[in-house]
Amino acid sequence: MAETRRRAGGAGRSAVLIPYGWLVLFFLLPFLIVLKISLSATAIAQPPYTPVFDPSAGLAALKEFLADLSFDNYAQLIADRLYLFSYLRSLEIAAVSTVILLVLGYPVAYGMARVARRWQGLLLVLVILPFWTSFLIRIYAWVTILQHDGLLNQALVALHIVDAPLTWLATDTAIYIGIVYSYFPFMVLPLYAALEKMDESLLEAAANLGCPRWKTFWLVTLPLSRPGIVAGVLLCFIPIVGEFVAPDLLGGSSRQMIGQTLWTEFFANRDWPAASGVAAVLLLLLVVPIVIYQHQQARELEGA
Amino acid sequence: MADEVEIRQETDRGGAKLGFAPWADPAARPLVRFDAVTKRFGETRAVDALSLDIFPGEFFALLGPSGCGKSTLLRLLAGFEAPSEGRVLLDGTAIDAVPPHRRPVNMMFQNYALFPHLTVEGNVAFGLKQEGRPRAEIAARVAEMLALVKLAPLARRKPHELSGGQRQRVALARSLVKRPRVLLLDEPLAALDKQLRGETQFELMELQARLGTTFVIVTHDQEEAMTVAHRMGVMDRGRIVQVGTPAEVYEQPNSRYVASFVGDVNLIEGRLAAVGPSGLLIDSTVGAKLATNQRVEADVGATVWVTLRPEKLRVATAPPAANENCVSGHVAEIAYLGNVSLYKVRLDNGFMMKAQLPNLTRVVERPIGTNERVWLSWTPDAGVVLTG
Ligand SMILES: Nc1ncnc2c1ncn2[C@@H]1O[C@H](COP(=O)(O)OP(=O)(O)OP(=O)(O)O)[C@@H](O)[C@H]1O
Numbered sequence: 001m002a003e004t005r006r007r008a009g010g011a012g013r014s015a016v017l018i019p020y021g022w023l024v025l026f027f028l029l030p031f032l033i034v035l036k037i038s039l040s041a042t043a044i045a046q047p048p049y050t051p052v053f054d055p056s057a058g059l060a061a062l063k064e065f066l067a068d069l070s071f072d073n074y075a076q077l078i079a080d081r082l083y084l085f086s087y088l089r090s091l092e093i094a095a096v097s098t099v100i101l102l103v104l105g106y107p108v109a110y111g112m113a114r115v116a117r118r119w120q121g122l123l124l125v126l127v128i129l130p131f132w133t134s135f136l137i138r139i140y141a142w143v144t145i146l147q148h149d150g151l152l153n154q155a156l157v158a159l160h161i162v163d164a165p166l167t168w169l170a171t172d173t174a175i176y177i178g179i180v181y182s183y184f185p186f187m188v189l190p191l192y193a194a195l196e197k198m199d200e201s202l203l204e205a206a207a208n209l210g211c212p213r214w215k216t217f218w219l220v221t222l223p224l225s226r227p228g229i230v231a232g233v234l235l236c237f238i239p240i241v242g243e244f245v246a247p248d249l250l251g252g253s254s255r256q257m258i259g260q261t262l263w264t265e266f267f268a269n270r271d272w273p274a275a276s277g278v279a280a281v282l283l284l285l286l287v288v289p290i291v292i293y294q295h296q297q298a299r300e301l302e303g304a
Numbered sequence: 305m306a307d308e309v310e311i312r313q314e315t316d317r318g319g320a321k322l323g324f325a326p327w328a329d330p331a332a333r334p335l336v337r338f339d340a341v342t343k344r345f346g347e348t349r350a351v352d353a354l355s356l357d358i359f360p361g362e363f364f365a366l367l368g369p370s371g372c373g374k375s376t377l378l379r380l381l382a383g384f385e386a387p388s389e390g391r392v393l394l395d396g397t398a399i400d401a402v403p404p405h406r407r408p409v410n411m412m413f414q415n416y417a418l419f420p421h422l423t424v425e426g427n428v429a430f431g432l433k434q435e436g437r438p439r440a441e442i443a444a445r446v447a448e449m450l451a452l453v454k455l456a457p458l459a460r461r462k463p464h465e466l467s468g469g470q471r472q473r474v475a476l477a478r479s480l481v482k483r484p485r486v487l488l489l490d491e492p493l494a495a496l497d498k499q500l501r502g503e504t505q506f507e508l509m510e511l512q513a514r515l516g517t518t519f520v521i522v523t524h525d526q527e528e529a530m531t532v533a534h535r536m537g538v539m540d541r542g543r544i545v546q547v548g549t550p551a552e553v554y555e556q557p558n559s560r561y562v563a564s565f566v567g568d569v570n571l572i573e574g575r576l577a578a579v580g581p582s583g584l585l586i587d588s589t590v591g592a593k594l595a596t597n598q599r600v601e602a603d604v605g606a607t608v609w610v611t612l613r614p615e616k617l618r619v620a621t622a623p624p625a626a627n628e629n630c631v632s633g634h635v636a637e638i639a640y641l642g643n644v645s646l647y648k649v650r651l652d653n654g655f656m657m658k659a660q661l662p663n664l665t666r667v668v669e670r671p672i673g674t675n676e677r678v679w680l681s682w683t684p685d686a687g688v689v690l691t692g
Pocket residue numbers: 345348349350368369370371372373374375376377524
């Protein structure tokens with residue numbers, strides 16, 4: 001008995017190692033490399049920064065290497081308001097898009113979870129269907145829809161809703177359309193998963209206890225779908241903050257999102273250290289709240 | 305609360321003998337009336353032209369096999385289903401137009417349906433909050449209800465931190481705290497082990513007697529129905545086939561279906577041979593002539609069935625004096641059940657009869673062993689003659 005438990009414990013431990021190993025290999029290590037580059041200075045060289053870490057050069061070289069690292073890039077990030085504005089704009093677009101996604105996605109997920117079971121599979125496929133074409137192609141498709149003589153304007157004029165074509169491209173509206181469209185499945189799927197497993201008899205119990213339907217939604221359905229809401233919001237908000245394609249192809253050039261700033265630093269200016277600094281700050285900005293949230297969730301579960 | 309609760313003295317459920325028998329009083333007004341109610345799901349008739357009256361303060365049990373429409377009947381009363389035909393009346397008024405959340409009927413669900421995101425307290429308070437009661441009153445009534453079901457120390461727990469029995473109590477408290485006119489219980493004890501189920505049955509009876517609330521309980525455990533209920537209704541495929549006190553249903557079943565569903569029974573087929581002033585004489589398929597002191601709506605020559613409960617048979621190792629109401633065979637099997645022993649006797653023509661004897665002493669060796677020849681006999685008032 002004790003034997004089997006110990007073996008199960010061993011198996012459990014090695015099973016846990018797999019995700020951690022994955023994280024170390026594909027997240028922590030690359031992040032450390034980026035962090036290191038962000039502490040370097042630009043150079044006209046290959047790679048385009050110094051110092052370069054050379055493990056074979058011995059201890060003295062290592063000391064010199066460490067001495068050469070500096071926080072100059074981070075000082076620059078703070079000094080130049082451009083970066084701050086980019087971060088704020090990214091957060092704003094991500095926040096607004098996520099709210100729109102939640103407001104649009106919730107009724108869709110709710111409806112999917114409530115229709116007869118034989119329709120649910122079909123609806124799921126329909127939600128996932130856009131993934132079968134490339135993300136880039138879908139955003140380009142939006143360009144053709146939103147351009148001056150595009151489908152949207154043609155339709156609006158034909159239906160006499162507007163007299164002359166409107167400007168869609170290069171506006172924030174276009175960015176929101178592109179982002180909301182692209183991330184829709186990421187919001188709907190976790191919400192659907194949470195709503196679908198909810199016990200129907202809970203709604204009957206609420207009605208039985210004198211709760212009208214609309215109120216049952218606020219008192220029972222919504223709180224019980226909270227894990228789905230949290231997952232959907234995180235799944236959308238985090239990548240949208242770093243979104244590049246939609247703002248670049250659909251948005252205007254006046255105010256950049258942080259992903260665009262990063263792209264400019266990296267490809268246009270070939271300033272790898274500055275780009276790495278931008279990336280490292282972005283990551284901290286996103287990871288810290290998530291970790292705090294998770295910590296709280298875990299505590300709540302234990303405390304309960 | 306104490307002064308609102310009318311303490312009813314009689315808690316005996318055996319029959320109408322203790323005075324509480326509104327169903328026998330033509331002037332009594334039923335609290336719940338199903339008036340020729342039919343509920344169809346596609347082709348299935350889950351409830352089929354069913355009429356039933358339930359009286360204020362009654363503890364009514366619905367008994368029947370799985371799928372016979374018990375839950376549907378409760379759901380019709382709670383308003384989760386609308387009748388396809390007929391009406392449901394509460395206190396003499398049709399309530400078909402009243403939505404579920406406005407009905408003064410609370411239900412304890414088969415799976416409890418506790419809100420997982422609320423504490424025990426939150427679950428019990430939920431219904432009172434919907435009524436918009438003042439905070440202080442809600443707190444007081446919740447505390448009182450939790451004390452009643454002995455859950456006060458667990459008030460802050462979430463449902464997933466409770467045992468099955470504790471969850472069942474929360475569900476009960478939650479459905480009672482609103483002081484409903486009718487409490488519906490859908491197999492409330494099905495998830496409990498036998499011991500706990502027995503205890504809870506008595507607690508339910510006590511609670512019902514103290515509160516005076518009308519309880520309608522659904523169960524497919526006939527012992528449970530007989531234990532708790534004033535009256536029980538036996539259902540078969542959407543219809544109520546017999547309604548009566550447990551004693552009436554057990555001792556006077558009106559059909560072979562009821563006789564064999566409620567309790568253990570020997571069913572003997574026969575032909576009505578003679579109708580005399582003191583009873584009937586029946587030629588049975590087990591060889592013996594059966595005499596009963598019953599009357600029956602049938603002509604001589606008609607096929608009838610005699611039901612005999614196993615505990616009403618005498619088992620003897622020598623032939624009794626009379627040769628009516630007596631059959632003979634060999635003991636095929638003996639089941640020792642602790643308080644009683646069940647004898648399965650194979651008659652000479654192969655028919656199996658069950659007889660039950662109380663174990664009066666602790667002697668393990670039985671006076672009658674397997675394969676021994678025995679005579680089973682009974683008095684003329686032991687059997688019930690049925691025509692269907
Ligand atoms: N929503 C529904 N749709 C279709 N058929 C249903 C529905 N609800 C119940 N039925 C059918 O109606 C009949 C009665 O069901 P009901 O749930 O009332 O049975 P029950 O007596 O409560 O059974 P159990 O003891 O198993 O709970 C069954 O044949 C069932 O299949």
